[in-house]
Every structure is written in structure tokens, then in C-alpha cells.
Amino acid sequence: MKRLFAVALGILTAIGGFLDAGDLVTNAVVGSRFGLSLAWVVVVGVVGICVFANMSGRVAAVSSRATFEIIRERLGPRVGAANLLASFAVTLLTLTAEVGGIALALQLASSVEPRLWMPVAALAVWLVLWRVKFKVMENVTGLLGLTLVGFAVAVFLLGPDWGDLTASLAPTSAPGSESVAVYWYFAIALFGAAMTPYEVFFFSSGGVEERWTVKDLATTRLNVLIGFPFGGILSIAIAACAAIVLLPLGVQVDSMSQIVLPVALAGGTLLLAVVILGIVAATFGAALETALSSGYTISQYFGWSWGKFRRPARAARFHLTMIIALLLALGILATNVDPIAVTEYSVVFSAVALPLTYLPVLVVANDPEYMGKHVNGRVTNLLGTVYLVLILVASLAAIPLMIITEAGA
Template sequence: MRKLFAATLGVLSAVGGFVDIGDLVAASQAGALFGMAHTWVLLAGVVGICAYAEMAGRIAAVSGRAVFDLVRERLGPRVALLNLVASWLVTVVTLAAELGGVALALQLATRVSHLFWVPLAALAVWLVLWRLRFELMERIFGLAGLALLVFAVALVALPTDWPELGQGAWQISAAGHGWPLYWFVAVALFASTVSPYEVFFFSSGGVEERWSAADLARARSNVLIGFPVGGFLALSLVAVATVAYHPSGVSLSTLDEVARPVATALGGAGLATAVLAFFAVTFGAALETGLSAAYAAAQYFGWQWGKRVRPREAARFHSVLLVGLLLGVVMLMTTVDPVRLTEYMLVLSAVVLPLTYLPILVVANDRGYLGDRVNGRWMNLLGAVFLLLIVAASVAAIPLAIMTGMGP
């Protein structure tokens, strides 16, 4: 239990990244349409995000500075500005999608329109970010997100053909839906597992917790416990959708459809737990994305930042945070479908991924910041291979979106 509490930053980062509103949609759609044929995407995402999160955590622990704080210094203001603009815009769109996810979870619980809940969700996120201590925030919402384990329990309760499910995980098949749609879903699922804000939040969180070189073991435990847990939860979503929907090839489009198999397997208690899980993971992701947008801007411009700092002393940091929340509310109040917004967000996220991950690899090899704690040969090999996957996803995202009409 002590190790789990020590790893709650990683759990919150991973739960917010692997099973936010983007993955609730992408993972469930992948299972419904293609069965377990995208398992390899989640496995690749877990390995890759673990590698880059470890680099980001090591940078924070050894240098005492967050990743984005070093990007401008290492790559120069122009390159870093491009990185900032791209990541900030995507993060704000993601924040809007997560607020929409919170509102949809509340709609599922109350049957009151999600538009009623959007401003209240934004207000609640702002209050938590303003008043709740960082460690308490990560523990509450990181551990609450584990309620999504109800999908793993439901998988056991459902009439699951385990040999067939396992066999499907080793096969890559378009399942009659066409390869362009298969690869579009693969790119969306991949982008949902390696969202740009994850590593910025994780690195900045390490600085918030005042990690030092003596905390490297703690940073790695956050990575090696938190992110695989997030991957397992996402895989559970895929598996449940595979069992419940894949035989009929139905495409999912609402959170109600995502939760329905849990209600079938576990009744009202299961449904209530699923709704709680949806609320927890989307609210946690909204906290992450809100902070990440403010972290990136403040670190680029050299402003005072952090939840530990009083709002009066970090006024610009908190102003950017508030602006991001307000923009998210404005986007949603146009009545855009939050699920559709999520699909656009995933495409945009895939496009800008190289701008996020390449600078991390560069800084993690700079002895001026890390001394003898720079990447070793095998970490660089893993980072380079994963970067190639990121570039491939980035290049393919828009053509696949056009070819498939933005998916199912």
C-alpha cells in the first residue's frame, strides 16, 4: 500500500492519459469494431510512454527543473515557441473534451443534459486546482480512477471465451471494416495513450513534489507502477467491448453504450461504479490538462508557477489556467458533441506528438543538465524506435481522417 501511495503521481498521470475521455471512446470503439486486434497498439504505447516518462521524471529529479523549462533553454526560443503553441492548443482542446467527459458522466448519472453540467464541472476543476494540495489531489483522483477496474471484473462475469479473446490479441485484422479504418482507430488509440500533456504533467509534478537525485527510485516506481496500470485499464475497456459488441460489429458513440456491458454483467452496482469511474478519470484528466497548459506557458516565459505557490505570487500561471478552463467551456457551450470533439482532439494530438517527444529525447542526452544520468544506449534505442512510431502516426493521422471521414 505504501508503494501504491508513493506511485500515485504516476497513477494519476497514466489514468488521465490512458483512460481519459479519449481512451474511453477510442478503446471501446476499437474493441467493438476490431476485437482485440489493436492490443499491440496499447502494448507499444505502454512501453513507449514508460520510456519517455522515465526520462521526464529523471530530468525533473536530477536537474530540479521541468521538461518544458529546459526545452526553450536547450532548443532556443523559436523552436520552443512552436512546441508551446502546438502543445498548448492541443492541451486546451483536450481540456474541453475532458470537461465534456465529466459532464457526460454526470448526465449518465442524473439524466440532466450535459450542457447544464459543463460550467459546474469547470468550476469544480478550478476549485480543486486552486485549493487542494498537489499530493492530496493526486491521491484522491489517481486512486479514484482505479474504479475503472470494474471493467475487468465485468469481463470475468460476462460470457467470455478466453481462448478466443487471447487468440484475437495476437491477430491483426480489419474484421471486414477496411484497413483505412483499422489504421485510423490505431492512430487514435495510440494518440490517446501518449497524449502530449502526460509527460509535461508528470515532469512538472515531480518538481511540485520536490524530487531530487535521491528520488530517482521513487520516480521510476511511479512510471513502472502507474503507466502499466493505465494500460491494463485501457485493455479492459477493449476486451469488454470485444465481448459485448464485436460479434455484431456495432460502433459505439456514447458513454452509455460503453457502460452497458458492465450493467449487464454486474447490475446497478456495476453501472454506478462505472459512472463513478468515468467521472473520476475524466475529472482527473481535466486536472492534468488544465495544469499542463498552465505549466507549459509559465515555464516557457519564465513565470513563477506551481500549486505550491500562492496565487498572488503566481498570478500569470493561475490566469492561464483560468483562461484554458473558460475556453474549454466556450467550446462545449457551442453544443459540439464532446465525443466528436474527442475524435478531433485525438487527430490533432497525433499530429503534434513529435514536437513533444523529440525535445525530451534531446534533453535526456544533455550532460549539461543530467551529468552521468543521461540516457544509456538501450534507452536511446528504445526512445528512437518509439519516436519513429510517433512520426508515422503523426504523418498518417490527417490522411486517414480524410479517407475514413473521421472514423466510424
């Protein structure tokens, strides 16, 4: 039973990483335009985030220090600063998308204008960060987010032609009127959504919050191998719902209501209510993760006291950083920018920032000074190197493809 509850961090990371606003929107958009022909990208992303999250969690368990803290010490302030600027900018953009996502989900439940929900959502996130213990936060948000399994239930209730649905999993070229450039633009967006930088920083810092040691290495692997693949499966289920209902109608997703339309058609009001609860929990959990990650990275770089295991008075600058990040997110949303558009841009810019995040993780995980006998093995290093090449290619291609395709228009 203790091991089961320990997996909650992995579940929260999966829901807040794979199933945040970025993944909800991107998978629904891709499903409505390409069917399941890009599901292979989700699989590639799952394997990649498992490889690097396992490294990051192992670093935290062996050294009892967060990955970002060691990156600055091991690679120096200049590399650390480049990593900090890139990751913080993407994390802030992602936090903005998550606060907007909470508001859009609450609009589905209440029909109240989302702009009225945005300050409420930000305030609720701050209150949880300020007052709720880390373990309670991760368990409650993670378990409520499990209701997103309603998307998988909806796939079965819709009664698709399973032969056709399975055949559509083939990684074919862009279907119909979609260009090859648009196909690869959304492939990179999916990849960025799966491997957003804040995930590894949250995962390792969460391990320090949980006081992981070498004895907990099995728990870290369990978190990774259950949490992230579970998030990947539900991501594909979201795309499948859109592929079954929206693709034949030629409807392209540009609102939260369109994302849940297949669920409503499949299971009616009850299943819709369950899924909306899951979306609120997922976006709220992601907002907690991204806000915490902003505090973690800034505090760890400058050597400030940090962590929810410390009272706010003993980690004042850590909490102040999170407050400022939430206020900046609200300021961006106050410009009346479309939260869906922010979400789509956030996953693409995540892909751009990936090299600055994952190369340092690989370096630290191979340093015997910090890791002792727990440095990476040959297989892990081979996978890490292969993914670094993929990450670099995705990073270099993201902006040109965004320009060429006009952000997938």
C-alpha cells in the same frame, strides 16, 4: 508506506493519460468495431510512454526543473514556441474533451442534460486547482479512479469464450466490412491516446511540485512502471467489454451510455455505479492534468512563477492561464459540439503533435550539462530513437488517414 503513496502521481498520470475521455471512447469504439485486434497498439503505447515519461521524470529529479522549462533554454525560443503552440492546442482540445466527459459521466448518474453539467464541471475543476494541495489532489483522484477496475471485473462476469477472446488478440487485418485504412486510422488514434503530449509535461512538472531529487529516481521509475502499465491493462479491459457485448450485435459506440452498457449487463446497478464513479474520477483527474499542463507550459516558456506549491497570489499568471483555458474549453462546448467527437479528434491531433513533444525530451535527457552522469543509457536511447521513428510515421499518416476514412466513419 511512503513509497506507496509516492506512486500516486503515477496512478493519477495513468488514469488521466491512459484512462481519460480519449482512451475511454477510443478503446470502446475500437473494441466494438475491431475486437481486440488492436490491443497491440496499447502495448506499444505503454512502452513508449514509459520510455519518455521516465526520461521526463529523471530530468525533473536531477535538475529540479520541469522538462518544458529546459526545452526553451536548451533548444531556443523558436523551437520552444513551436512545441508550445502544438502542445497547448492539443492540450486545450483534450481539456475540452475532459470537461465534456465529466458532464457525460454525470449525466449517466443523474439523467440531467450534460450541457447543464459542463459549467459545474469546469467550476469544480477550477476550485480544486485553486484551493486543494497537489498531494491531496493526486491521491484522492488517483484512488477514486482505481474503481475503473470494474471494467476488468465485468470482463470476467460476462463469461466470454476465453479461447476466442485470446485468439482475437492477434494483430490481424481489418475484420468484416472495415477497410485497412480505417484499421490504421484507429491504430494511430489509440497510439495518440496513449502518448498524449501533456502527460510528459504534467509528469515532470508534478515531480517539481513534489520536490523530487536524485534520491527519488527510484520513485520516478516506480511511478512509471506501475502507473502506465496499469492504465494500459484497464484500457484493454474497456476494449474487451465492447468486443464481448457490442461487436457481436454490430453496435458502434457513439455515446457514453454504450461504453458502460457491458458493465451494466455483467454486474448490474452496483458495478455500474462503481464504474461511473471511476469515469467521473478519471475524466476529472484528466481535466486537472490538462488544465495544469496548460498553465505549466505557458508559464515555463515565458519564465513566470508557476506551481501549486506556490500560493495563487505568487503565481497569478499561472492560475490565470488555467482559468482562461477552462473558459475556452467551455466556449467550445457551448457551440453544441459533440464531446465524443471532440474526444476522437483530440487523440488524432495528439498523434500529429507528438514529434514536437518527444524529440526535445530525448535531446534534453542526453545533455550532460543538465543531467550530469544521469544521461540516457544506450538501451534508453535505442528505444527512444525507435519510438521517434514510429511517432514521425504516425504524425505524417494521421491527417491523410483522417481525410481518406472521413474520421473513421
